[in-house]
Amino acid sequence: MTEERVERVLAEVHDDFGMIRVLEVDDYRFLEFGDAIEQSCTFTADPAWLEYDYTRAMLIGALCHEAPESALFMGLGAGTLTQACLKFLPLEDVEAIELRPDVPRLAMEYLGLADDPRLYIRIGDALELLDSAESADLIFVDLYTDTGPGVAHLAWNFLKSCQERLTPGGWLVINQWASDDGKPLGAALLRGLYHRHYWELPVKEGNVILIVPADLDQTLDFDALSERAEGLAPQLGYSLAALIKALRPAS
Structure with missing residues (x-):
């Protein structure tokens, strides 16, 4: 049985262009725009790591x-x-x-x-x-x-x-x-x-x-x-x- 990933919202702001959200899942943090559209992924231990x-x-x-x-x-x-x-x-x-x-x-x-x-x-x-x-x-x-x-x-x-x-x-x-x-x-x-x-x-x-x-x-x-x-x-x-x-x- 696989362990369910826990998603945590770290920040959420609204500006003239819509919503910006930062999420954390395990060792990664994600920058999202609007309705869960992922823009960037950061490996928390090394922000210069390119995941994609x-x-x-x-x-x-x-x-x-x-x-x-x-x-x-x-x-x-x-x-x-x-x-x-x-x-x-x-x-x-x-x-x-x-x-x-x-x-x-x-x-x-x-x-x-x-x-x-x-x-x-x-x-x-x-x-x-x-x-x-x-x-x-x-x-x-x-x-x-x-x-x-x-x-x-x-x-x-x-x-x-x-x-x-x-x-x-x-x-x-x-x-x-x-x-x-x-x-x-x-x-x-x-x-x-x-x-x-x-x-x-x-x-x-x-x-x-x-x-x-x-x-x-x-x-x-x-x-x-x-x-x-x-x-x-x-x-x-x-x-x-x-x-x-x-x-x-x-x-």
Whole structure:
């Protein structure tokens, strides 16, 4: 007979966009929006642990860069990916843009988000604040609500500006919703915008991570990526090799 998991509500707040809730189940804490729509999962003992494949796939996008010094996160959530990047990459300057002011507060209070001096959090709409953000070696787009991806995930000008905000040799990493056929949401738009010059990484949660270089001359060095991932595996506590094998050119 399996033991029933006990779910405990640690915090619940309401803002202009709806409800935000923090739950605890065993060794994990979850950030939820609206009607039990899970946004993030934190392993309490190690907030930099990436539980889900989609966050590990986004870390692979970060490892495409040899030595990133700056990163911009659009959408913070519990901050697990941000924490992992701060912990495992040589980052010196990290900016996060988060729409809802209670999200970073709850992340720090309940989900282990550290008050790192390298991290600067701005509250507001990413579509409006991107133009005032610093250029970065890595840019992450993960803008989800309780109803699915935010409008930014299909906004041509915004997605174009994200790529243009990259430093030379930089990488844009997008957590894109997947259609029923396994292709990323807005596949035709993305192919036209990025000239089919990007890579896709489908994950079991049903999303497709897009890894987009700063320009058309930039390619993905699979050998160097695998080497960096393999070297990091003992610190991460898991291997990224299977996910790297699933990387495919833009479909």
